[in-house]
Amino acid sequence: MERYQEKFEEWYNNDLFDEETKKELEKIKDDETEKKERFYKDLEFGTAGLRGIVGVGTNRMNKYTVGKATQGLAEYIVKKGGQKRGVAIAYDSRHMSTEFSEQAALILNANGIKTYIFDSLRPTPELSFAVRSFKTIAGIVVTASHNPPKYNGYKVYWEDGGQITEPIDKEIITEVNNITDFSKIKTMSKEEAIQKGLFNVIEKEFDDKYIKEIQTNIINPEVIEKAANTLKVVYTPLHGTGGKIAKKLFESMGLKNVYIVKEQEEPNGDFPTVSYPNPEDPKAFEYALKLAKDVDADIVLANDPDADRIGVFVKHQGEYIALNGNMIGLVIAEYMISQKREKGLLPKNPALIKTIVSSNMTNRICDSYGVKMYEVLTGFKNIAAKIKKFETENTYNNIMGFEESYGCLIGNHARDKDGIIADMMLCEIAAYYKLQGLTLWDALMKMYEKYGYYLEGQIPVTLEGIDGAEKIQNMMTKMRNNPPSALGKYKVLKIMDCSTSKERDIETGKEIDIDLPKSNVLRYLLENDCWCAVRPSGTEPKIKFYMGVRSDSFEGAKKDLEELTEVMREYTK
Numbered sequence: 001m002e003r004y005q006e007k008f009e010e011w012y013n014n015d016l017f018d019e020e021t022k023k024e025l026e027k028i029k030d031d032e033t034e035k036k037e038r039f040y041k042d043l044e045f046g047t048a049g050l051r052g053i054v055g056v057g058t059n060r061m062n063k064y065t066v067g068k069a070t071q072g073l074a075e076y077i078v079k080k081g082g083q084k085r086g087v088a089i090a091y092d093s094r095h096m097s098t099e100f101s102e103q104a105a106l107i108l109n110a111n112g113i114k115t116y117i118f119d120s121l122r123p124t125p126e127l128s129f130a131v132r133s134f135k136t137i138a139g140i141v142v143t144a145s146h147n148p149p150k151y152n153g154y155k156v157y158w159e160d161g162g163q164i165t166e167p168i169d170k171e172i173i174t175e176v177n178n179i180t181d182f183s184k185i186k187t188m189s190k191e192e193a194i195q196k197g198l199f200n201v202i203e204k205e206f207d208d209k210y211i212k213e214i215q216t217n218i219i220n221p222e223v224i225e226k227a228a229n230t231l232k233v234v235y236t237p238l239h240g241t242g243g244k245i246a247k248k249l250f251e252s253m254g255l256k257n258v259y260i261v262k263e264q265e266e267p268n269g270d271f272p273t274v275s276y277p278n279p280e281d282p283k284a285f286e287y288a289l290k291l292a293k294d295v296d297a298d299i300v301l302a303n304d305p306d307a308d309r310i311g312v313f314v315k316h317q318g319e320y321i322a323l324n325g326n327m328i329g330l331v332i333a334e335y336m337i338s339q340k341r342e343k344g345l346l347p348k349n350p351a352l353i354k355t356i357v358s359s360n361m362t363n364r365i366c367d368s369y370g371v372k373m374y375e376v377l378t379g380f381k382n383i384a385a386k387i388k389k390f391e392t393e394n395t396y397n398n399i400m401g402f403e404e405s406y407g408c409l410i411g412n413h414a415r416d417k418d419g420i421i422a423d424m425m426l427c428e429i430a431a432y433y434k435l436q437g438l439t440l441w442d443a444l445m446k447m448y449e450k451y452g453y454y455l456e457g458q459i460p461v462t463l464e465g466i467d468g469a470e471k472i473q474n475m476m477t478k479m480r481n482n483p484p485s486a487l488g489k490y491k492v493l494k495i496m497d498c499s500t501s502k503e504r505d506i507e508t509g510k511e512i513d514i515d516l517p518k519s520n521v522l523r524y525l526l527e528n529d530c531w532c533a534v535r536p537s538g539t540e541p542k543i544k545f546y547m548g549v550r551s552d553s554f555e556g557a558k559k560d561l562e563e564l565t566e567v568m569r570e571y572t573k
Contacts, residue, residue: 004039007058011039016182017064024056037465045069045176046538047169048381051144051153054096061096061152063103067185069154070104072176073138074111074186079175082137085159086114088202090127091142092241092306093267094152097121101142102190104154109198110186118202121267123241123307125409125418126210128161130202132414133209135159143306146278147540149271162384162415166517210413211249214421217411218253218428219339227431228254234297235423236261236288238277239268240305245420255427259295261287271305279304279311280406282322289313289320299430299440303419308380309406310419312426316441326359326456327444329402332422333362334447335429336399336410337369346371351396353383355403356496356516356523357533357546361447361454362402368451372396377498377519378535380407384415404456404546445554452529452550453557457565459545461572472536472543479522479534479571488567490526497522530560532568545572 011017012025028034038057043050043065050069052061077083087108091101098121105115116134118127124141131139139157147153156164156172164172179185193199218224233250235258237243243265250258263273264287271277274284279302292300292313300313300320312328313320323331333352340346351372354362366373374396376382383401390396402408407417410425426440433443448454463471483495485506496503496514498521504511523533533546545568551557 004036007039008035011056011058021056021062021064040466045072045173047165047173048163048379048538049153049155051147051151051540053150054152061100061154063099064182066100066103066154067107067187068179068182069176070107070140071111071179071185073140073156073172074108074113075175075178076172077108077113077137078111080137083111083113085135085137086116086200088127088130088134088136088139089115089117089141090122090124090130090139091118092124093121093239093269094142094144094305095149095269096152097142097269100152100154101140103187104140104142105199106187106190106193107185109193109196110188112198114198114200116200116202118206119204121241123245123303123418123420124155125308125414125416125420126207126245128157128414128416128418129210129213130206131157131159132161133206141306145306146276146280146304146309148276149269157416160384160388160415162388163379163381165381165385207245207248211245211252213413214249214411214418214424215252217421217425219336219343219345220428220432223432223435224253224255224428227434229256231255231299231427231431231434232257232259232295232297233427233430234259234261234288234292234295234300236264236285236302237307238274238279238284238302238305239264239266239271240277240303240307241267242303242307242420242423243267245307246303246423249420249424250427253424253427257295259291259297261291263287277305279309280325284311285313285322292320298434299426301423301426303423307419308417310408310422310426311406312440314430314440316439321441323440323444324456325402325404325406326361326454328406328422328426329354329404329408330359330361330365330447331429331440331444332408332410332425333365333400333402335432335443336425337365337371340399341369347397347399349396350399351390352399353386353401355379355382356521357458357535358402358404359454359456360529360531360548360550361451364451365447371399375516377516377521378403379538380409380417383409387412387415404458448554453552453554454529454548454550455557455561456546456548457561458547459565459569459572461543461545462541463543464541468541472541475543475571476520476522476534476536484524487524487526487532488564490528490530490564492524492526494525495522496525530564532564534571543572545569
């Protein structure tokens with residue numbers, strides 16, 4: 001009997017599994033493909049937690065796989081003596097988010113661990129802030145971020161408010177994997193947990209604390225005040241957690257012309273108005289752009305369902321133009337650094353952190369203002385880890401961190417990307433330039449004139465299932481074993497292989513160590529400050545190919561990027 005069949009039988013015949021589960025198993029018992037997909041492996045508790053399709057099976061998000069993850073986390077917290085410090089828990093609008101979060105709280109409670117759970121859905125960055133505010137040992141947020149509706153996820157945070165990193169992630173994974181019997185998962189009633197003071201609710205007053213804290217990062221309040229009556233903002237939470245918080249924030253900033261997209265304001269796990277609730281996708285802006293044209297908005301903002309990412313369209317000459325993740329990060333970085341320096345607000349030893357697949361223009365901005373720039377591996381947890389290192393070693397003061405995938409963190413209130421504070425900062429920047437008769441697109445063009453025309457792109461390839469995972473592995477092996485000497489018209493100067501933590505100079509053959517943790521990532525440094533990179537996703541069945549170019553004009557950069565993208569597309573086949 002194949003393993004998947006054995007696992008299916010175990011679930012089908014074991015009285016431990018409830019009737020609802022049995023009914024779903026009954027529906028698929030004669031569908032070999034479906035059984036295999038659901039049971040061929042255990043849903044992996046990876047370095048950030050769980051993410052998968054909601055449904056019955058060992059390879060799905062359900063009460064049993066969530067229970068196993070939580071019991072493993074509980075065992076680890078008990079070993080660390082963190083029961084009294086507790087765990088903060090938040091959740092988004094996805095299917096089963098409420099149920100999974102309450103289940104997690106009660107499992108932790110049954111293990112003697114205090115929990116602080118939000119009274120309703122909240123953004124991921126507010127969870128990170130809660131971990132830091134309540135000084136809990138850990139945090140959990142139930143979300144699948146911007147993934148399609150069939151997915152949900154479970155992310156674990158540690159005491160600094162950042163997602164778990166080495167060695168803690170590996171140690172928790174060991175504890176989770178040690179839970180081989182679902183009957184070992186402890187739980188208790190909500191009534192008993194409340195009575196014992198273990199189950200605590202975080203109420204809406206905490207939102208005010210969060211908003212007050214992020215507003216300490218406003219640099220030019222007088223600018224917002226002057227533009228409050230004329231700046232027009234359209235905002236959509238894409239059926240997620242951002243709606244109420246963002247609305248409160250805009251009101252407290254004094255902005256008079258904020259238009260919320262009514263069709264997308266209410267939380268809904270089906271995300272009925274979009275095929276994919278991702279602010280990286282221009283199609284997610286259909287309703288927002290219609291409203292923007294109706295009201296003649298200056299800026300259009302969207303957060304993903306857990307409000308850690310931000311997407312932006314800006315008005316320019318009567319049209320709306322999308323800013324990609326790099327453009328958003330660069331506009332914020334230039335404004336914050338230049339304005340803080342002008343006002344004497346730059347901290348001692350200032351630093352900015354970006355990921356290795358984010359724009360090289362960041363280097364130019366930092367050099368221009370004497371700010372130290374650090375690169376980390378993809379994933380915001382690596383930015384959080386670098387901030388923690390700065391604090392521990394008392395070396396640099398972080399100004400901001402950003403990544404190309406539409407995420408940035410401004411300030412020190414949290415340790416994950418924060419789409420809400422990004423909403424705030426972009427409104428301030430839009431106000432600043434509006435008072436000068438400029439749009440955000442004008443501001444970006446001025447930056448390109450100053451630093452060079454840098455443009456970036458990517459090719460995401462989704463390959464689901466067993467065959468998909470194998471194809472992704474084959475792509476990486478091919479690129480690693482047959483490295484190119486040139487990519488299109490660009491000569492390859494250096495190859496960085498994060499799996500060996502080495503960078504090799506192609507001309508000399510000399511290898512140097514790189515200060516990055518081992519990871520399945522390849523990056524090619526090309527002529528003229530251009531580059532390419534390739535990495536499999538750690539949270540989705542995807543592999544991504546990244547490209548970055550520099551040119552003397554915007555049109556030239558667009559043409560170069562198109563050409564390089566076509567070259568890289570060959571490697572996706």
